[in-house]
Amino acid sequence: MRILLLTTGLRLGGAERQVADLARQFVVFGHEVAVVSLTLAQEVALPREVTLHRVDLRKDPLRFLLTLQAVRKWVARWQPDIVHAHMFHANIFARLLRPRRAGGARIPVLCTAHSSREGGRLRMLAYQLTDGLCAATTHVSAEGMQYMLDVGATKAGRISVMPNGIDTDRFRRDPQTRTQTRQALELGPDAKVVLNVGRLVHEKDQQRLIEAFRQLAGDPETGASIRLLIAGDGPLKATLVRHAAALGLSHAVRLLGPCDNVPALMNAADLFVLSSVREGLPLVVAEALACETPVVATEVSGIRALLAASGSIVPAGDTDALARGMRAALRGLQDVAAGRAHAVAAYSLASVAQRWIDLYRELVQRRGAALPAPGKADHA
Incomplete structure (x- = not known):
């Protein structure tokens, strides 16, 4: 698969590290990966096999629209099978991006929330108004998912829990x-x-x-x-x-x-x-x-x-x-x-990354797009 990870940034934070770790694991699985960061600063390393595209997103409406258009053109050239956004700003940006395949079909957008509360009423309203522009939303915890349901940011059946993963070979007693x-x-x-x-x-x-x-x-x-x-x-x-x-x-x-x-x-x-x-x-x-x-x-x-x-x-x-x-x-x-x-058992990076791949395939095939048959790497 061609997987595009869209992130608010790449500073040293838990969500940012998870984006980098997933990119690394997807490469190990044999997939092509690109990362688009909406800010220029980078403190987490990415594998050299990953295509990185950074932009300087600003709150100014005109600058926002110009950046949106520029990223839309970049995505159209790279042609991912799926766009997976992480954190509030990237989630809203990805929904407004409305990426398309070369033939005109929509590329599915998946959004992941990483904080128990992604913000106040205005942010929850933004999630609610743009909910139909993404294929699905996930949250890293059951409590966070329930909060988004309680405030009407999304609806039951359109959000699920998917935990983050860690490299349990790297994190071990020594x-x-x-x-x-x-x-x-x-x-x-x-x-x-x-x-x-x-x-x-x-x-x-x-x-x-x-x-x-x-x-x-x-x-x-x-x-x-x-x-x-x-x-x-x-x-x-x-x-x-x-x-x-x-x-x-x-x-x-x-x-x-x-x-x-x-x-x-x-x-x-x-x-x-x-x-x-x-x-x-x-x-x-x-x-x-x-x-x-x-x-x-x-x-x-x-x-x-x-x-x-x-x-x-x-x-x-x-x-x-x-x-x-x-x-x-x-x-x-x-x-x-x-x-x-x-x-x-619950949080190893390889198993979590494979769960993401399975979800990506489900969302892509729901849109009627063809994908290569799962290979050996998909079951690593």
Whole structure:
């Protein structure tokens, strides 16, 4: 198949990483893949086999229409079998794109929402008004899908749940990597390491995580060698550095910045903590499970499905509950082997990518277009 992935951007975020991972897996399966990004910045790598086309979409109506027309012409030249859009702006853009085949037939458009709430009433109205312009919509979590149904963004039968996937061969337990990474970070063998990975934004609530961590840093049970590592970048970086300093934790809290070695960090950690107040499907939790790292997570969209076999869930926005959950998890009471088994069974990238291929074929054939017969690679 010729698969076009249309994304709002390619910065370091969960949805953006998923687009790159799917592109990589589709190439492994033997498909031709193109990625169109509506913004110019790129922080996630794509395989060299992937055709990349970036545009500079602006909110100005005239600029928007000109960009829409330019991308429509580019798509007409590349001639995909399916257009699969990711995130709100790309979803609406793809619906308005109305791509056609060389013979004039419509190319099916599939839209995926990645956040538990893709925005306020205006965005939901935009989804509602353009719902008929796409073949189907998916959401990464059941909670997010239900929200879109509740607010009338789409209708039952036109939306389904499709989780994101992770490379469970890359994310796995590796004692040697653990030792090397801790040495590189100058962490002693007895150090207790708590890890958070994510954008430094209000939704991730890392400021509350630092406050909860303070309770552990001053607790003889967890020891003076406990450390908090936060991997990621964002507008709150300076605020978080100042907050840690104000709490007397500059020696124990380290902001690592953008990291491309997340599997190594997961192996180095004794505990992964998700402190968010809002998520779609926090796939970083599945990555921690796949590395057999204990998890404590706030109760946000998708988390119960992720932690069905292992991990601890605490209320979002509750500092004391977060601290208690972290303290209990560091005692080593979680079944991390069961957590990895669940992550592999439910979220492995190869199986999720194959589910996408099956859905693509169904949508294309529903439009009456012919596709090559499934080959060996389609069942990888």
